[in-house]
Amino acid sequence: MVDNKKSSQISGFYKLPVNERVKVIKKFANLDDNETNLLSSCLDIGIADRMIENALGSFEIPLGIAVNFKINGKDYLVPMATEETSVIAAASNSAKIARIKGGFKTECTEPLMIGQIQILHMDDIAGAAQKLMSKKKEILALANEQDKILVKFGGGAKDIEVRILDSEIGKMIVVHLVVDVRDAMGANAVNTMCEALTPMMEEITGGKVRLRIISNLADKRIAKAKAVFDKEKMGGEHVVDAFLESYNLAAVDPYRAATHNKGIMNGIDALIIATGNDFRAIEAGAHAYAARNGQYTSLSRYYKDKNGNLVGELELPMAVGIIGGAGNIHPKAKVCKKILGIKTAKELAEIVVSVGLAQNFAAVFALSTVGIQKGHMSLHAKNIAVMAGAKGEEIDKVANQIVKEGKIKLDRAEKILKEIR
Ligand code: MEV
Numbered sequence: 001m002v003d004n005k006k007s008s009q010i011s012g013f014y015k016l017p018v019n020e021r022v023k024v025i026k027k028f029a030n031l032d033d034n035e036t037n038l039l040s041s042c043l044d045i046g047i048a049d050r051m052i053e054n055a056l057g058s059f060e061i062p063l064g065i066a067v068n069f070k071i072n073g074k075d076y077l078v079p080m081a082t083e084e085t086s087v088i089a090a091a092s093n094s095a096k097i098a099r100i101k102g103g104f105k106t107e108c109t110e111p112l113m114i115g116q117i118q119i120l121h122m123d124d125i126a127g128a129a130q131k132l133m134s135k136k137k138e139i140l141a142l143a144n145e146q147d148k149i150l151v152k153f154g155g156g157a158k159d160i161e162v163r164i165l166d167s168e169i170g171k172m173i174v175v176h177l178v179v180d181v182r183d184a185m186g187a188n189a190v191n192t193m194c195e196a197l198t199p200m201m202e203e204i205t206g207g208k209v210r211l212r213i214i215s216n217l218a219d220k221r222i223a224k225a226k227a228v229f230d231k232e233k234m235g236g237e238h239v240v241d242a243f244l245e246s247y248n249l250a251a252v253d254p255y256r257a258a259t260h261n262k263g264i265m266n267g268i269d270a271l272i273i274a275t276g277n278d279f280r281a282i283e284a285g286a287h288a289y290a291a292r293n294g295q296y297t298s299l300s301r302y303y304k305d306k307n308g309n310l311v312g313e314l315e316l317p318m319a320v321g322i323i324g325g326a327g328n329i330h331p332k333a334k335v336c337k338k339i340l341g342i343k344t345a346k347e348l349a350e351i352v353v354s355v356g357l358a359q360n361f362a363a364v365f366a367l368s369t370v371g372i373q374k375g376h377m378s379l380h381a382k383n384i385a386v387m388a389g390a391k392g393e394e395i396d397k398v399a400n401q402i403v404k405e406g407k408i409k410l411d412r413a414e415k416i417l418k419e420i421r
Contacts (some may be wrong), residue, residue, distance in 0.1 A: 070103030092361035267359025276327025
């Protein structure tokens with residue numbers, strides 16, 4: 001086992017017992033005992049009761065660590081909250097292959113979110129749109145009055161865009177307020193600004209403001225990751241070709257693209273949840289972005305480099321924050337952010353998009369070679385063994401037997417358990 005405190009390449013991590021894994025993470029991220037204890041404890045009911053209404057308790061999802069990630073030259077251990085077998089192993093394996101050619105390289109735009117303000121019932125809609133543009137300075141100033149702290153940190157409302165749309169109920173204006181939200185996800189700041197602008201917008205246009213809300217199609221806040229996957233490690237150039245054949249179906253067919261993108265979101269959501277971010281917002285943005293050219297397609301792109309290695313790229317909206325929101329309240333999310341060692345929302349966005357690419361590469365690699373079931377089966381078999389009533393050492397015995405027989409079925413597991421007992 002590599003015992004470099006800051007290397008995320010920890011071979012055999014999965015073979016360690018849970019308490020040993022925790023020790024490794026503790027050392028890597030300088031966690032204290034309180035923080036390591038939090039990793040395996042439930043959310044305090046008092047906190048849950050303040051987070052949502054009518055709270056009863058908390059619903060647990062397993063939390064694990066993906067290893068091997070190198071992103072822009074820095075090593076990360078990535079906390080992932082997921083109920084799905086194989087996701088963490090797959091991400092770790094992809095990250096290991098990506099490391100050979102230097103790991104993931106990323107880019108991010110500024111953290112610009114869009115707030116929408118809908119205005120209706122104007123006689124001269126083109127004139128109203130022009131008046132809005134001419135009052136841009138005043139509009140931005142009033143928006144920025146709402147969040148002086150954000151402005152102090154270099155963020156705030158930066159621009160407006162005015163769109164005229166036609167609909168079944170007639171024409172309307174939609175103003176886009178473009179806000180730099182810095183290290184926040186931004187929904188609160190943006191929504192507050194949009195609501196505060198209502199009287200001013202009505203006065204300028206003579207119309208009626210109706211809906212005011214952030215857009216989850218955060219296409220001004222884009223994160224991109226790129227990695228080169230070594231052809232030899234993949235099994236040769238013919239495997240790269242097989243990969244590209246599989247990928248190209250996702251590029252042209254929405255039925256495949258939906259599943260392909262789901263595989264990307266397997267990784268992304270797991271990290272988004274672990275850091276207390278809004279996975280519905282990320283999902284909505286991702287799928288809307290995948291359809292931005294009129295046809296739903298793959299969020300990732302793959303091709304060969306001049307040496308025959310596979311190059312993967314992933315690009316999508318990434319509205320994540322490291323301040324505010326549930327991530328600031330949920331104690332486990334705070335520990336996860338400490339494990340990542342992130343300093344900015346941009347850094348988190350870059351890790352998220354790299355994990356998405358790793359997850360996608362793993363799925364398509366498996367699908368174009370051995371198929372997806374093989375990797376799923378050993379943990380799935382353990383779940384079946386537990387469902388059959390196996391306990392302690394019985395779990396591995398039953399699971400191994402049903403895998404060996406290729407009959408990963410509950411009735412067979414029950415029979416084997418009876419025989420063992
Ligand atoms: C399963 O959760 C995800 C996959 O279906 C993704 C894919 O098909 O690319 C394996």
